Amino acid sequence: xxxQYPSALLENAVNEFARLPGVGRKTALRLVxxxxxxxxxxxxxLGKAIVRxxxxxKYCRICHNISDAEICSLCADxxxxxxxxxxxxxxxxxxxxxxxxxxxxxxxVLGGIISxxxxxxxxxxxxxxxxxxxxxGEVKEVILALSATMxxxxxxxxxxxxxxxxxxKISVIARGVSIGDxxxxxxxxxxxxxxxxxxxxxxxxxx
Amino acid sequence: xxxQYPSALLENAVNEFARLPGVGRKTALRLVxxxxxxxxxxxxxLGKAIVRxxxxxKYCRICHNISDAEICSLCADxxxxxxxxxxxxxxxxxxxxxxxxxxxxxxxVLGGIISxxxxxxxxxxxxxxxxxxxxxGEVKEVILALSATMxxxxxxxxxxxxxxxxxxKISVIARGVSIGDxxxxxxxxxxxxxxxxxxxxxxxxxx
Numbered sequence: 001x002x003x004q005y006p007s008a009l010l011e012n013a014v015n016e017f018a019r020l021p022g023v024g025r026k027t028a029l030r031l032v033x034x035x036x037x038x039x040x041x042x043x044x045x046l047g048k049a050i051v052r053x054x055x056x057x058k059y060c061r062i063c064h065n066i067s068d069a070e071i072c073s074l075c076a077d078x079x080x081x082x083x084x085x086x087x088x089x090x091x092x093x094x095x096x097x098x099x100x101x102x103x104x105x106x107x108x109v110l111g112g113i114i115s116x117x118x119x120x121x122x123x124x125x126x127x128x129x130x131x132x133x134x135x136x137g138e139v140k141e142v143i144l145a146l147s148a149t150m151x152x153x154x155x156x157x158x159x160x161x162x163x164x165x166x167x168x169k170i171s172v173i174a175r176g177v178s179i180g181d182x183x184x185x186x187x188x189x190x191x192x193x194x195x196x197x198x199x200x201x202x203x204x205x206x207x
Numbered sequence: 208x209x210x211q212y213p214s215a216l217l218e219n220a221v222n223e224f225a226r227l228p229g230v231g232r233k234t235a236l237r238l239v240x241x242x243x244x245x246x247x248x249x250x251x252x253l254g255k256a257i258v259r260x261x262x263x264x265k266y267c268r269i270c271h272n273i274s275d276a277e278i279c280s281l282c283a284d285x286x287x288x289x290x291x292x293x294x295x296x297x298x299x300x301x302x303x304x305x306x307x308x309x310x311x312x313x314x315x316v317l318g319g320i321i322s323x324x325x326x327x328x329x330x331x332x333x334x335x336x337x338x339x340x341x342x343x344g345e346v347k348e349v350i351l352a353l354s355a356t357m358x359x360x361x362x363x364x365x366x367x368x369x370x371x372x373x374x375x376k377i378s379v380i381a382r383g384v385s386i387g388d389x390x391x392x393x394x395x396x397x398x399x400x401x402x403x404x405x406x407x408x409x410x411x412x413x414x
Contacts, residue, residue, distance in 0.1 A: 004302060006272050006273050006279055006280065006281065006302070007273045007274055007275045007279075009275060010264070010298070012256050013256040013257060013259075013260040015256075016249075016257075017256075019249060019253070020238050020242075021237070021238070021241050022234075027229075030228070031227050033298065034228050035260070036261065036264060036273070040261050042226060043257050043260065043261030043262075045223050046226070046227075047253075047255065047256075047257035047258035048254065049219050049220040049222075049254075050220060050242060050250050050253055050257075051250055051251055051254035051255070052216060052220075053216045053217065053219070053220040053242070053250065054243065054247050054249075055247065055250075057214070057216060057217070058214075065213050066214045066217055066243070068216060091213060091217075091240065092236065092240065094213060095211060095212070098211045099211070
């Protein structure tokens with residue numbers, strides 16, 4: 001389709017929006033026209049928030065999570081147990097685990113997952129710094145909380161190999177039938193795992 | 208769901224994105240994390256494009272379309288026939304009609320459509336300026352190209368009433384069965400219209 005924008009400013013804004021994932025040119029135009037119909041403050045605030053975020057964003061020196069300071073609020077919180085480290089892919093997973101309110105330890109954000117298909121190897125991730133953190137001595141348990149995918153399993157195995165020399169507990173989050181799922185629709189591998197890793201009946205009510 | 212953002216900068220950017228239509232907080236976070244993974248220039252360009260657009264956007268003094276100059280490129284184009292004015296709702300429809308390459312006249316952008324439900328009345332739209340344009344004398348035909356909805360019909364009727372005193376041709380874009388549509392699936396009203404407004408057989412091959 002030929003697109004003849006009546007204004008270079010408009011075309012430029014549409015082009016920039018269309019660089020975002022999942023935003024096509026039609027959606028970009030819809031967003032831009034919406035912005036034009038709103039108060040100028042909306043455009044001002046959105047534009048500045050984007051520029052400032054990218055310019056001023058920091059990553060925690062300890063866990064590598066996105067942070068406003070040198071050390072993030074979770075690592076700086078004296079009530080968190082720094083001897084238990086939960087390894088996650090990204091900030092989104094930190095938020096997901098935090099939302100469960102079931103974890104009082106600290107995190108280690110890898111910044112991705114080993115994925116040869118996407119050209120992401122161990123050296124692109126914060127794995128070396130995790131090993132150093134463990135080597136420093138304070139950590140007693142590392143919980144691997146990555147996706148239950150092939151990439152997640154590969155990354156788990158890689159990290160396990162590098163942490164094996166240290167005298168710590170290494171665990172993986174439980175895989176099993178999701179709460180609310182009907183058993184007849186669970187896939188065989190998940191169901192098989194949930195049988196192998198069955199827990200004593202009373203334990204399941206502890207939380 | 209509780210959302211604990213690890214950074215105020217991040218939270219702010221997510222909040223601003225989530226103000227856009229069709230962008231929820233999950234999508235906003237996905238977009239923001241994508242921006243963080245890209246070169247700083249992407250954030251810089253997107254942010255500036257948004258602010259600049261809203262600050263510097265102009266509307267053509269004649270047709271009220273979005274424009275970079277006082278008078279838009281279509282109104283300023285000497286090859287366009289200024290005696291035929293196509294009335295459309297918005298810049299998107301200008302682009303849609305332009306893309307057909309079937310129209311060599313000029314436009315009049317209402318900036319919306321009469322919609323009592325949304326509190327949009329005739330005075331919120333560029334209808335008075337359309338009447339003045341016709342009153343000035345150069346216009347010979349006005350083509351009403353609004354959506355085939357109740358709001359479009361209402362707006363058409365309102366404009367028709369106000370242009371009736373002037374000695375010009377007023378037409379409405381044809382409604383009928385879309386090219387490629389099978390007749391058995393066409394709705395009755397559309398099919399009825401297309402029978403009433405049938406065209407001589409040879410005319411349909413003119414274009």
